Amino acid sequence: MYRRSLALLLLAGVAVLASVSCTKDYVTGKSTFNLMSESSEVALGKEADPQIVAEYGLYDDANLTAYVDGIGQSIARVSQRPNLQYTFRVVDSPIVNAFALPGGYVYFTRGILAHFNSEAELAGVMGHEIGHVVARHGAEQQSKAQLAQLGLGLGNILSEDFRRISGVAELGLSLIFLKFSRSQESESDLLGVEYSTKLGYDAREMAGFFRTIARLSDDGGGRMPVFLSTHPDPGQRETRVAQLAAEWQAKIPFTPKTLDRKDYLRMIDGIVYGDDPRQGFVENNVFYHPELRFQFPVPAKWALMNSPSAVQMMNAEKNAMIEFSLGRGDSPKAAAGSFVQNAQAQVIREQATRVHGLPAHEVESQVQTQNNVLHLLSYFIQKGNAIYVFHGYTTNALYPTYAATFKSVMVGFDELRNQAALQKQPLRVRIERVEKAGDLATVLRGYRTEEKTLSELAILNGMTLQDQVKRGDYIKVVR
Template sequence: MNKHLITCLTAILLLFNSCARNPVTGKRELSLMSTEQEIAMGKEADPQIVAQFGLYEDSELQTFIKEKGQQMAAISHRKDLKYEFKVVDSPVVNAFAVPGGYVYFTRGIMAHFNNEAEFAGVLGHEIGHVTARHSARQQSKTMLAQLGLIAGIIAAPQLAQYAEAAQQGLGLLFLKFGRDDERESDRLGVEYSTKIGYDAQEMAGFFNTLSRVGGDQQEAIPDFLSTHPNPADRNRTVKKLATEWQQKVNATDLKVNRDSYLKMIDGIIYGEDPKQGYVENDVFYHPVLKFQFPVPRGWALQNSPQQVQMVPKDGKALMLLMLAPGNSLQAAAESFLQNYQMVPVESKNTTVNGLQAIAVVADQQAQQDQQAQQQQQQPAVRALMYFIEYGGNVYNMMGLTSAADFNTYYPVFNANITSFRQLTDQAKINKKPNRIRIKPVKQSATLSKALTALGAKNDQLKELAVLNGMQLNDKVQQGTLVKVLEQ
């Protein structure tokens, strides 16, 4: 038999064997990922996601999402999975799921819900991504195209290895679902939330809130709207689906639970949490670890529990601050250089604002083929790094760029790194986060007047209208619970 024909027949057989029945549609579809592989991928990604964002410290909210999530998972199309549901500590308005049944809501989106039914609709939507195997489908397409995960690296490709966003677990968050997948998840969100007794009409209303929320492009994950269809279209479609499902299951006394939800999120942190580090007037402050350093003007900053990343608009350089493992400055420096296969060009013992430090300039060679190795080429990356001993920790603060650009960026690297210092300003140390407070309207009026009467400032009114899912000229009755912001 012709070898080419054998190869083609073998490929067809492999593809046929790779077809699996979709749990939601019942149709056979190409899948290069088994259920076991989905579970393994989610299990591997989960600790990376939790480490990147942290869990939000509110036992009531964590219990709430777990209980509602398990209740909904039990009536889903994939009851066999061991689901996990978590609220992560990010201000971005988002919810996302990864293969294997791992579902995450940010505190940012929890702050924007105004009742349990809105939450339940989005919860069903995210579970729908899991039950319909959307992530697995996208992974299969990626594997067929022989492409790696794109994790949203904020700097030049040669610097990517130093940025945590390159990890596979975080890369899963950047898989783009098609509009058909999103519509299917909307449909499943309506179905699942209706089946556990919630009014899915509220899910439609939440899309109005989403359309008014602006996404922060510098955050580590995209906002909810960035990967989803037009909110107005979704609103109309979900309303229609909600009516159909309510008729199908003959639903009565569907839950909204506005007041109970608002009381539960009373005190939730809104926006950035200063204790995790914050930027004010181009200076980064960390109140808990008590250090500060300037941020180069015009550079974007991304903060996570593991490290602080800064990058210029052209993306040709990267500055990082992270803890360096090691029992001493020398051990920390040697360990880092070894782990990243960097060769020191020069090194010296020094001090940074009274703190003991080691300064190192080091190179990392590019991966080269044999022919390229025969030529003398410049190193791919050159770095200025300081290992600074402070507060019982060794901090590694460094600037990286290509060898060709190193002299251009060196003054910026050196000026910012050598400005690392102890934070002593009590006003900066004691800075409080904004928190949502739930208060009853004092007297029937427009939302604008009601919020003003509760102490809201004029420059907060538009933002508070979005948070409350209302317009400023909407009428609110005395006693109605509304959200305000306080420190």
């Protein structure tokens, strides 16, 4: 059995290596290692895009989305892969982030758009993300991951002990590729400078945005380490990108665009800031969803993570979880049957029931996973035309400990009638024209800004609290 498995795996390895495509690097013109064809690269991005949208949701602002897309398409046209079809999306997340998938899919969070203070900053970061696509960094990393998995597979067959330390081996592999990833980030910085400079943007403003990233890292409890990050240290990037910007402006006939900071600020006036309570929030151990008009209790001291696709709650010991999501089926019983079939669950008991007058179906079951047997309590509840699903799960041994907690959450599902919760609105970035000059701290206090948020708003404005603000300048406030 061992020899047959090893032979099959080695044959698979030969097949993988035989399919290696030494494709052209669009940036250097040289051949580059890649297991993924360009058509596969595009297909990978196309397949992953709906998952990204489901996880984060799209930000509902057609004008802002069109604005971001317009800048992205302009930069794509001056890149080394202008014929690739690019898709640019604004996702509904407060996290300050931008990222790209293989095949031309580029995403900006509303959080990062709120923190930009000029179109040039946006264009520089956009160029950086398009650089990842042009240089096929995602495809390269995917190829390396395939070889890494092949190596781990051999190790798992050869040694039982290797399985016990495979987590360490995976960390080692990630550290091996970490330096290469930082090299990719540096290459994308260079491409971001090149593309934005060709369009007349001052790429030194992208360098300045790295100062914002560094301040956000500091504000979050500690500086991003230089040698254990997939991104270079923000301070180092700021210096290097500023140097590259000067070099590129001298290298080409540089004609600077006429830009005004207030034009960008007007584009983001009203953008949601921080978590959006309309998509769900927790207050006094109750989760409220104003848009979908439901609520349910949250166990005390359990962590909760809310996304457009699911709500997940986990206990402090991290050995029990409750997941809430939309189900599929024409009725609670049909949705339960679909779950049992797809999960190959062994039903212990099930019954039709009602939850606060709503039709429901309760199922207790066991599901065999690769490493364990999970014991689940599930509720399928119909509200209007939607079927909502709760799954509470833990190990067989711990199920008696958490069964009552699971059930209390699920039978607590109810119509949201609390008017204060229904009317809860998000904080938004508002753009204000300064009427009286002063340092930023004094100006912000003039807009009734709380003392505890002054530093946060200074970062949001790309300034320090001591910076002088002139009458007629525009600043961001949050309310």
